[in-house]
Amino acid sequence: MRRAALPMYDWPEIRHQTEAFWNRLRAGLDLPALTHPVEMDDLLAIWRDPETLIADACRGTVDLDLIGTQRIIGRRSYDGVPGGEGTTYRSALVAREGQTAKPGASAVLPAGLDRMRLAANSVDSRSGWLSIAEDAQLDDTDVLWTGAHRASIRAVADGRADVAAIDCRSWQLALDHEPAARGLTVIGWTAPRPGHFFMTGTETADPVADALSRRLVEAGQYAPETEDA
Known part of the structure; x- marks a missing residue:
C-alpha cells in the first residue's frame, strides 16, 4: 500500500x-x-x-x-536544537529536581542513576532506552515502559518515575507544548549518537x-x- x-x-x-x-x-x-x-x-x-x-x-x-x-x-538534521549537531543527537535526562546540566562531548550522567526508576518509551528506542542503558551500564534497572517520550515526561512529572531519557528534539517540543515538562529539569545527557x-x-x-x-x-x-x- x-x-x-x-x-x-x-x-x-x-x-x-x-x-x-x-x-x-x-x-x-x-x-x-x-x-x-x-x-x-x-x-x-x-x-x-x-x-x-x-x-x-x-x-x-x-x-x-x-x-x-x-x-x-x-x-x-538536529542543527539548532540544544543537544543536537548535524545528524547526531543526545538525549536529555529529565527529572523533577536537580541542577541543570549542559550537553558535553561524552555522556553527562548524574550520581545515583542506577538507583532511580527510569521511564522509557520502548525497549527498541535508541534515545529513550538503549542509549542510557549503554552509557550508564544499566543491567538490572527498575523501568516503567510508557510507549512514548511524552508519556515518559508525564510519568516523571507526576512521580511514577524518577528520570527519563528524552531525545533532544522531543525535549524541545515538550518545552514548547507539554505542560508536564515545565516542572522538570535536565540533570544529564547521553553521549551523541546517530539520529x-x-x-x-x-x-x-x-x-x-x-x-x-x-x-x-x-x-x-x-x-x-x-x-x-
Whole structure:
C-alpha cells in the first residue's frame, strides 16, 4: 500500500508543520497525503511495507533489524536544537529536581542513576532506552515502559518515575507544548549518537526515491551518505 508517514515527531501541536514539510517534498509528484499512525502495530506495518513512500525511524529500530524492506534516503538534521549537531543527537535526562546540566562531548550522567526508576518509551528506542542503558551500564534497572517520550515526561512529572531519557528534539517540543515538562529539569545527557533516518520502501521507483532524497537535502536535512558527526 502506497503510504507516507513521518511519525517520529508528529506531535498534534505541530502537525501543520509536518504536513507542510511533506507537501514540499511531494510537490509535483503523484504521491498521497500523510497518514498519522497512532498504534505501534500500524507504525510497524508502515515500516515493514515495501510500498511505503516515506517514513522516519529511530536508529534503534534499524539496529535491532525491525525493518527489512526499506532503504535510507536521508538523515534528519538536529542543527539548532540544544543537544543536537548535524545528524547526531543526545538525549536529555529529565527529572523533577536537580541542577541543570549542559550537553558535553561524552555522556553527562548524574550520581545515583542506577538507583532511580527510569521511564522509557520502548525497549527498541535508541534515545529513550538503549542509549542510557549503554552509557550508564544499566543491567538490572527498575523501568516503567510508557510507549512514548511524552508519556515518559508525564510519568516523571507526576512521580511514577524518577528520570527519563528524552531525545533532544522531543525535549524541545515538550518545552514548547507539554505542560508536564515545565516542572522538570535536565540533570544529564547521553553521549551523541546517530539520529533518525528517512526511508522509502524497496518497491518505490528509483526516480521517486531519488527525487525525495534531493528534496530532503533542499529542505535542510542530510543526504544518506553523509558521515555521522
